[in-house]
Amino acid sequence: MVLTITDQAKLQIQEMMEQESEDVRLRFGVKGGGCSGLSYALGFDEATSNDDHLEVINEIPxxxxxxxxxxxxxxxxxxxxNMxxxxxxxxxxxxxxxxxxxxSFKAEEHEGTPENC
Incomplete structure (x- = not known):
């Protein structure tokens, strides 16, 4: 398993997925940018490609x-x-x-492209 989705996150994602199409998947990854060079990309996507790793994590595709x-x-x-x-x-x-x-973050082997914040 590449990542973990907690039960609290699963419930929130499932609630959000109800507003999307039936074949939607959670798409998670990184993109260049942000103060430290890399930013997280979190959203929904129906499309997949040969470049994608597909997995079901805590009941979330x-x-x-x-x-x-x-x-x-x-x-x-x-x-x-919280409040x-x-x-x-x-x-x-x-x-x-x-x-x-x-x-925003920087990984040891992947610095990304920092922006001025």
Whole structure:
């Protein structure tokens, strides 16, 4: 398993998936940008390609670009609720530097393309 989706995150994702089409999958990966060079990409997608790793994680169908696996392997996606609302949190053991915003990071072998924040 490339990543872990907690039960709290699973419930939130399933609720969001109900608003999408029947064949939708969670797409998780990284893209260049952000203060530290890489940012997480989290969304829904119906399309898959030969470049995708397909897996069902905690009952959620997930698509991950195979190039991103080494950067995100071992990552946990969680959902935290507090008095100010709620949101997804991502704990990536491969991140060696993280931005204060929590959505940008740098991995040892993948620096990405940092932006000025």
């Amino acid at each position: 997930v698509s991950i670009n195979k190039e991103d696996i080494s950067i995100i392997e071992g990552t946990t996606i969680d959902f935290k609720q 100010m609302g709620g949101g997804f949190t991502i704990d990536n053991p491969n991140a060696i530097v993280s931005c204060g915003c929590g959505s």
